Amino acid sequence: MxxxxxxxxxxxxxxxxxxxxxxxxxxxxxxxxxxxxxxxxxxxxxxxxxxxxxxxxxxxxxxxxxxxxxxxxxxxIDLEPGDVYDIYSARSAIERAAMLRALRGDRERVATELEEAVRAMAAAADDDDPTALSWADLRFHEALIAASGSKRLVRMARTLLIETRMCLTALQGTYQQVEERVTEHTRIIEALRAGDEETALSLLEAHMEDAVQRLAPGTSLREGEAPAVP
Missing domain, CATH: 1.10.10.10 (Winged helix-like DNA-binding domain superfamily/Winged helix DNA-binding domain)
Known part of the structure; x- marks a missing residue:
C-alpha cells in the first residue's frame, strides 16, 4: 500500500x-x-x-x-455550582468505569501505583503544602484512570482533570484537617486491593459527593440534585 x-x-x-x-x-x-x-x-x-x-x-x-x-x-471560566456538578458527575462515571476495570485486572499493581500518590499526599500534608497535596491528589485519579487501560477513558478525562485541578485549589480551604483527604484515598486503595467491588465503588462515589458538597452546598450527585439553570 x-x-x-x-x-x-x-x-x-x-x-x-x-x-x-x-x-x-x-x-x-x-x-x-x-x-x-x-x-x-x-x-x-x-x-x-x-x-x-x-x-x-x-x-x-x-x-x-x-x-x-x-x-x-x-x-x-468561573466554576459555578452547575459546573461543579457537571465535572464531578462526568468524573464519577469515568472513574467508576476505571475502577471496575482495575478490580477485574491486576489489583495489586494498581493499588501499588495509587499508593505512590497517597504517599506524596501524606508528605505534602506533613509539609503543610496544599499545592503539592492537590497535585498528588490529581495524580491519584490520573493513575486510576490510566490503570484502566482505556484510551477513551483517558481522553475523556483529560479536560475534566484540568477543571478538577481548579476545583482542588478551591477545596484546599474547606478541610480543617488535610489528613482527611489522605484517609479517603487510602480507604479506596484498601477496598481495591481486597477486591471488594461494592465498597470500592461506594467509597469512590462518596469521595466525589463530598467534594461536590464542599464546593456547591445543596448540590448532590447521589440524588441528582443539579443546580437550577438560570
Missing part, C-alpha cells in the same frame, strides 16, 4: 507552548477564575506576536477553559 506524501513531524508550535503554559496557570490558580486575558499584556509577557497567542487562546476556548464575551474579550 502506498502512502501519500507525509510532512515531517515538527516540534511543538509556539501556539502549543503558549496554550500549555496558560493551561498550567489556570490549573494551579495562578490565573484565577474570572481573570480577563488581555492580548497586549500576554503578547508582551510571552514576547510573541498576536497570531500564535490568539491561536493558543482559541485552543483553550475549545477546551472550555476560557470563555469569550462579546465586546469584552476572553476570561478564565
Amino acid at each position: 502506498s502512502l501519500p506524501e507525509i510532512e515531517p513531524v515538527s516540534r511543538e508550535s509556539t501556539a502549543g507552548i503558549i496554550a500549555r503554559q496558560l493551561r498550567d496557570a489556570i490549573m494551579t490558580g495562578a490565573l484565577p477564575p474570572g481573570t480577563q486575558l488581555g492580548e497586549t499584556d500576554l503578547a508582551s509577557r510571552f514576547q510573541v506576536s498576536r497570531g500564535p497567542l490568539r491561536e493558543a487562546m482559541q485552543h483553550l476556548v475549545s477546551e472550555g477553559l476560557l470563555r469569550s464575551e462579546r465586546h469584552r474579550g476572553l476570561f478564565v
Whole structure:
C-alpha cells in the first residue's frame, strides 16, 4: 500500500507552548477564575506576536477553559455550582468505569501505583503544602484512570482533570484537617486491593459527593440534585 506524501513531524508550535503554559496557570490558580486575558499584556509577557497567542487562546476556548464575551474579550471560566456538578458527575462515571476495570485486572499493581500518590499526599500534608497535596491528589485519579487501560477513558478525562485541578485549589480551604483527604484515598486503595467491588465503588462515589458538597452546598450527585439553570 502506498502512502501519500507525509510532512515531517515538527516540534511543538509556539501556539502549543503558549496554550500549555496558560493551561498550567489556570490549573494551579495562578490565573484565577474570572481573570480577563488581555492580548497586549500576554503578547508582551510571552514576547510573541498576536497570531500564535490568539491561536493558543482559541485552543483553550475549545477546551472550555476560557470563555469569550462579546465586546469584552476572553476570561478564565468561573466554576459555578452547575459546573461543579457537571465535572464531578462526568468524573464519577469515568472513574467508576476505571475502577471496575482495575478490580477485574491486576489489583495489586494498581493499588501499588495509587499508593505512590497517597504517599506524596501524606508528605505534602506533613509539609503543610496544599499545592503539592492537590497535585498528588490529581495524580491519584490520573493513575486510576490510566490503570484502566482505556484510551477513551483517558481522553475523556483529560479536560475534566484540568477543571478538577481548579476545583482542588478551591477545596484546599474547606478541610480543617488535610489528613482527611489522605484517609479517603487510602480507604479506596484498601477496598481495591481486597477486591471488594461494592465498597470500592461506594467509597469512590462518596469521595466525589463530598467534594461536590464542599464546593456547591445543596448540590448532590447521589440524588441528582443539579443546580437550577438560570
